[in-house]
Amino acid sequence: MSTAHGRLYLVPAPLDFGCAQQSPLEDSMPMQTLRVAASLQHWVCENAKSTRAYLKRVGEVVPLAAPIQAQTLVELPREVHKKGDHQGGFDARPLLAAALQGHDVGLVSEAGMPAVADPGSSVVRAAHQLGLAVVPLVGPVSLLLALAASGLNGQNFAFVGYVPSEPGERAQRVKALEALALKTQQTQLFIETPYRNQALLATLLQTLQPSTRLATSSGLTLPSARNLSADVKTWKARAWALDNATPTVFAIGP
Amino acid sequence: MSTAHGRLYLVPAPLDFGCAQQSPLEDSMPMQTLRVAASLQHWVCENAKSTRAYLKRVGEVVPLAAPIQAQTLVELPREVHKKGDHQGGFDARPLLAAALQGHDVGLVSEAGMPAVADPGSSVVRAAHQLGLAVVPLVGPVSLLLALAASGLNGQNFAFVGYVPSEPGERAQRVKALEALALKTQQTQLFIETPYRNQALLATLLQTLQPSTRLATSSGLTLPSARNLSADVKTWKARAWALDNATPTVFAIGP
Numbered sequence: 001m002s003t004a005h006g007r008l009y010l011v012p013a014p015l016d017f018g019c020a021q022q023s024p025l026e027d028s029m030p031m032q033t034l035r036v037a038a039s040l041q042h043w044v045c046e047n048a049k050s051t052r053a054y055l056k057r058v059g060e061v062v063p064l065a066a067p068i069q070a071q072t073l074v075e076l077p078r079e080v081h082k083k084g085d086h087q088g089g090f091d092a093r094p095l096l097a098a099a100l101q102g103h104d105v106g107l108v109s110e111a112g113m114p115a116v117a118d119p120g121s122s123v124v125r126a127a128h129q130l131g132l133a134v135v136p137l138v139g140p141v142s143l144l145l146a147l148a149a150s151g152l153n154g155q156n157f158a159f160v161g162y163v164p165s166e167p168g169e170r171a172q173r174v175k176a177l178e179a180l181a182l183k184t185q186q187t188q189l190f191i192e193t194p195y196r197n198q199a200l201l202a203t204l205l206q207t208l209q210p211s212t213r214l215a216t217s218s219g220l221t222l223p224s225a226r227n228l229s230a231d232v233k234t235w236k237a238r239a240w241a242l243d244n245a246t247p248t249v250f251a252i253g254p
Numbered sequence: 255m256s257t258a259h260g261r262l263y264l265v266p267a268p269l270d271f272g273c274a275q276q277s278p279l280e281d282s283m284p285m286q287t288l289r290v291a292a293s294l295q296h297w298v299c300e301n302a303k304s305t306r307a308y309l310k311r312v313g314e315v316v317p318l319a320a321p322i323q324a325q326t327l328v329e330l331p332r333e334v335h336k337k338g339d340h341q342g343g344f345d346a347r348p349l350l351a352a353a354l355q356g357h358d359v360g361l362v363s364e365a366g367m368p369a370v371a372d373p374g375s376s377v378v379r380a381a382h383q384l385g386l387a388v389v390p391l392v393g394p395v396s397l398l399l400a401l402a403a404s405g406l407n408g409q410n411f412a413f414v415g416y417v418p419s420e421p422g423e424r425a426q427r428v429k430a431l432e433a434l435a436l437k438t439q440q441t442q443l444f445i446e447t448p449y450r451n452q453a454l455l456a457t458l459l460q461t462l463q464p465s466t467r468l469a470t471s472s473g474l475t476l477p478s479a480r481n482l483s484a485d486v487k488t489w490k491a492r493a494w495a496l497d498n499a500t501p502t503v504f505a506i507g508p
Contacts, residue, residue, distance in 0.1 A: 010399075010402045010403065026284060026285050026286070027284055027285070027286035027392075028284050028286065028392045029284055029392075030280060030281055030282050030283055030284050031280050031281070031285070032278075032280070032281035032282065113398060113399075113402050114402060115401075115402045115405070115408045116398055116401055116402050116408040117408060117409060118408065118409075120402075120408070121404075121405050121406065121407060121408050122405075124402070124403065124404070124405035124483070125405035125483070126405075127405070128405055128482075128483040128484060129484075133481075134403045134405075134481045134483070135403075135479065135481070136399040136400075136402045136403045136471075136474070136481070138281075138282045138283075138392075138393065138394045138399070138475060139392065140392045141395060141398045143398070144367060144370055144395045144397070144398050145367075145390040145392070146390075147369075147370055148264045148367050148368060148369045148370050148374075148378070148390045149264065149378065149388045149389075149390045150375075150378070151369070151375050151376075151378035151379035151380075151381070151382055151388075152375065153375060154369045154370040154371060154372065154374070154375050155371060155372075155415045156412075156413065156414055156415050157412065157413055158410075158411065158412035158413075158440065159410065159411055159412075160410055160440075161409045161410050186412065186414075217390075220390070221392060225389065227387075227388045227389070227390070228382075229378070229379070229382040229388070230382060230383075
């Protein structure tokens with residue numbers, strides 16, 4: 001790797017994006033992550049507006065190397081988010097021009113780790129192609145916090161993204177994931193847009209076998225965080241409910 | 255959940271366990287994680303000796319609520335690690351006696367997040383069964399740092415644990431994982447004990463198709479961290495090598 005090139009830092013963002021409640025940034029971010037974020041002046045981001053809001057919060061903890069208005073923010077094209085940028089068709093190298101001129105660049109998404117359940121992998125691939133050093137920084141990752149809190153198998157697990165929103169397809173997908181989890185002991189994690197949390201939970205309780213374990217994690221890293229885990233029989237007996245506003249990770253397994 | 259009961263905190267540990275080089279704890283841990291760790295006096299752990307060493311490091315950043323010798327450390331039985339504690343046969347409720355008496359309890363493994371690619375899920379399940387609140391704390395998770403740094407699909411991925419050490423079985427397993435990754439676009443992550451890193455890499459380079467992407471992450475969160483990602487053809491052309499000492503995460507995908 002050429003030392004004349006900048007590095008690509010993968011900068012995690014807090015999980016409270018769009019939430020009514022916010023926690024202090026230092027609670028979920030190591031200081032080293034905040035120091036690096038404060039030192040950068042070139043960004044590739046999912047959304048420039050939310051990146052500026054994040055940088056404002058960073059600046060309240062560690063002084064920024066340059067005012068936000070003076071920083072360069074390049075947005076990932078919207079069509080790259082939409083279809084997922086792992087398809088490989090998108091060449092992100094032009095977004096990393098600043099790194100070729102010797103500047104370190106930060107990649108940031110709206111919440112959590114960029115390129116994990118979020119856009120950004122095309123930028124990471126481009127960085128490797130250009131011979132840039134890629135440096136992931138520690139921060140909150142909702143999927144892994146949810147997995148740990150589920151009590152489900154953490155030695156073999158899969159995250160499969162969003163389940164279908166159409167009720168028939170959703171039930172079918174849930175059944176297929178349950179069959180896979182029971183057969184292989186592989187925990188299956190998935191997500192849904194928050195306003196369909198209740199619909200997904202209803203499908204899960206109707207579709208899964210009584211002895212299958214179901215876990216949900218909502219509001220991770222927030223004071224309101226709630227991690228539930230029990231077999232489906234117990235879920236029904238306790239009549240546990242979810243709201244339709246809080247980002248939630250779902251997991252099933254034996 | 256009874257307010258008279260203590261909570262179960264899932265306390266991440268740094269990734270430099272057993273490494274020659276160590277980074278300051280604050281670099282990879284949010285202060286909130288260190289504050290909670292310093293406040294606890296009851297632990298369920300993979301290994302008492304390494305937990306004491308970790309608590310000593312925590313105490314250098316945040317004063318401990320009680321001296322280490324005065325704290326209660328309960329080890330997970332060795333047979334539970336060995337066969338993996340997701341099998342469900344082990345009842346960990348007795349290990350959580352302190353929580354029923356109103357004390358918060360910490361669950362900690364040797365490196366990274368407990369119950370993720372590490373023992374602990376039986377303890378989390380027991381906590382849910384006892385009606386304790388389960389609170390995962392933010393810290394480094396090597397699998398997710400490696401996934402983000404790989405540039406591989408982060409919207410659909412699986413971690414499948416260790417690959418077989420017997421060369422014939424290893425090659426067969428690698429072929430099966432590649433077939434799955436190419437067919438479903440699901441990134442496949444796996445690990446190996448460090449002293450077999452070079453043997454596993456050799457198998458991967460011999461077995462995978464030239465256009466399959468292979469990524470490795472070694473020494474995550476350390477100054478020596480190294481994240482490589484390219485198609486197999488490029489790996490061979492560059493003659494990239496791994497050492498047989500550094501914990502490494504492997505990932506393959508299209």
